[in-house]
Amino acid sequence: MTHRHRYTTGATTMSAGDPGAESRVLRISDTMTTVDLGMPGLAAPGDPGPLGAPLPGDRPHAPGLIDRFGRTATDLRVSLTDRCNLRCTYCMPAEGLPTLPRDAVMTRAEIVRLVGIATRDLGVRQVRFTGGEPLLRGDLVEIVRDVAALENRPEISLTTNAVGLDHRARDLRAAGLDRVNISLDTLDPDTYARMARRPFLARTLAGIDAAAREFDVVKINAVLVRGLNLDHAADLLSWCLERGFELRFIEQMPLDADHAWDRSAMVTAAEVRAQLGERFDLAPDEEPRDGAPAERFTVSGHGGGPRLGRVGIIASVTEPFCADCRRTRLTAEGAVRACLFAHTESDLLGPLRAGANDATLADLWRTAMWGKWAGHDMAAAGFVQPSRTMSAIGG
Numbered sequence: 509m510t511h512r513h514r515y516t517t518g519a520t521t522m523s524a525g526d527p528g529a530e531s532r533v534l535r536i537s538d539t540m541t542t543v544d545l546g547m548p549g550l551a552a553p554g555d556p557g558p559l560g561a562p563l564p565g566d567r568p569h570a571p572g573l574i575d576r577f578g579r580t581a582t583d584l585r586v587s588l589t590d591r592c593n594l595r596c597t598y599c600m601p602a603e604g605l606p607t608l609p610r611d612a613v614m615t616r617a618e619i620v621r622l623v624g625i626a627t628r629d630l631g632v633r634q635v636r637f638t639g640g641e642p643l644l645r646g647d648l649v650e651i652v653r654d655v656a657a658l659e660n661r662p663e664i665s666l667t668t669n670a671v672g673l674d675h676r677a678r679d680l681r682a683a684g685l686d687r688v689n690i691s692l693d694t695l696d697p698d699t700y701a702r703m704a705r706r707p708f709l710a711r712t713l714a715g716i717d718a719a720a721r722e723f724d725v726v727k728i729n730a731v732l733v734r735g736l737n738l739d740h741a742a743d744l745l746s747w748c749l750e751r752g753f754e755l756r757f758i759e760q761m762p763l764d765a766d767h768a769w770d771r772s773a774m775v776t777a778a779e780v781r782a783q784l785g786e787r788f789d790l791a792p793d794e795e796p797r798d799g800a801p802a803e804r805f806t807v808s809g810h811g812g813g814p815r816l817g818r819v820g821i822i823a824s825v826t827e828p829f830c831a832d833c834r835r836t837r838l839t840a841e842g843a844v845r846a847c848l849f850a851h852t853e854s855d856l857l858g859p860l861r862a863g864a865n866d867a868t869l870a871d872l873w874r875t876a877m878w879g880k881w882a883g884h885d886m887a888a889a890g891f892v893q894p895s896r897t898m899s900a901i902g903g
Contacts (some may be wrong), residue, residue: 567878572631573836575846575880576801581836582634582797584662586619588648589640590840594669595705596693598731598760602705614842614857616647620654622838622856622869627660629870632836635662636689640840643672649679656684665689667729670715671708679719687725689756690716692736694730695747703736720751728755732775741783749807749817756802778805779825784819793818799834803827824848836877846872846880 568574572583591607592600612621614622626632635655642648655664666680667689677688691711694700700709719726728748734740741757760774784790789812793804802820809816823829837845842857853875856869864872 526630543735544809559788562738565873570628570874573874573877575830577880577882578704579831579833579880580631581877583634583636583835584623584708585636585835585837586623586627586640587621587640587838587840588642588645588651589643589752591644592639592641592669593671593706594641594708596691596731597705597736598733608840613790613840616651616654618842618857618860619651620658620844621860621866623655623662624658624660625835625866625870625873627658627662629866630873631661634665636665636667641669642670643668643670643676645789649676649683652680652685653683663687667691668715669704669708670712670719673715674718677715677722681722683755685723687723687727688719689727689729690719691729691731692716692744693732694740695744696737696740702743703733716753720753726751726753728753729758729806729888730755731758731760732780733760734773734775738775738779738783741780742787743818745784745788745807748819752817754818754820756822758822759825774825776826777821778826780821788816789813790819797829797832801829803829830882834872843875846877850881 510789515794560737575581590605590613592604593599595602595604623632623635625890627635637648637651647649652664652666655662657861661684663686665687666685668691670688670692673688673690690712693703696710697707700712715774716726728744729735729810730741730744732741732748745755752827757777757780759777781790784807787810789808790805793806795804797803800820801822801824803823804820807816807819808814831848835848837848838856839845839853841855842860843853843855845853856872859872860869
């Protein structure tokens with residue numbers, strides 16, 4: 509049995525923990541849609557506890573990356589570096605963070621070997637390279653080319669701030685990169701400089717233009733911060749729709765280095781829908797979500813005008829989708845993180861460098877994922893923010 513919170517959208521939006529939601533009217537559609545979200549129930553007897561520590565003795569012999577709650581991970585996020593050329597307020601402190609020694613980070617050959625194990629032996633079908641900022645890897649093109657040449661070739665994507673992408677987009681596309689996700693929180697140069705602590709908006713936009721020339725699919729990711737860019741949401745969506753980009757708004761998560769995240773102050777998915785609803789009509793997308801983190805909506809002008817495109821909202825905090833999470837992560841140091849908010853990791857790089865064969869590494873990976881939590885439990889009073897920041901984990 510699966511126990512889930514229910515979230516409904518219709519002419520009125522309703523969100524748990526949002527007392528004013530019932531009175532806030534969105535132009536979303538006259539058809540009521542129900543979306544299953546939240547925490548899964550146990551797939552088998554025996555609660556592993558809140559930390560979900562791996563218990564190899566009770567793990568079944570199965571080829572994929574399964575967990576105790578009936579989920580199978582097929583989407584791999586690989587952090588290529590913990591370095592970044594921005595200092596976004598919701599991620600890093602102004603002075604930056606200490607970076608890993610070069611020999612602690614996976615080499616090109618080690619990345620390709622682990623990705624090859626994931627795609628050949630563990631059922632992974634999608635690979636996204638993240639950071640830090642992955643464009644800071646001088647061998648990024650070669651890594652993409654090597655992964656694209658694997659016998660079980662995955663879909664390959666990149667999450668980037670696009671600073672410098674204008675010089676590398678063509679080579680990345682030729683190497684086999686399928687699509688890009690680009691972070692852009694605002695189109696205003698002053699706001700960009702305040703949020704990123706770097707005056708690089710023009711360089712990001714140049715990277716986006718290059719991506720649009722080379723890739724069929726370009727997605728834009730934006731985080732809205734109260735008092736900075738909340739009122740920019742509709743303008744940013746309009747800009748993306750005009751260019752054929754799919755914009756996804758991401759709720760700010762407790763992964764900042766300053767540990768200043770405040771649930772009561774963050775911009776919620778309900779507020780994002782309300783902001784967009786002042787200018788656009790939104791209707792739940794008919795395509796199945798299929799494990800994707802974003803809930804997607806089709807967008808049209810007020811009054812039933814023509815469809816303009818799509819927008820997505822990733823509501824990790826207020827409308828969690830843990831029940832259908834299909835992601836597994838490798839840090840830049842070659843450790844498995846079963847959950848973005850986990851407090852423990854399972855080292856693969858150490859055994860790899862010590863001579864472990866592929867079968868052993870695959871089994872270590874399976875055991876790490878078998879211990880995945882039921883959910884991040886951010887609504888619990890005892891929730892503890894991970895010590896790692898997003899820049900050190902990879903999105």
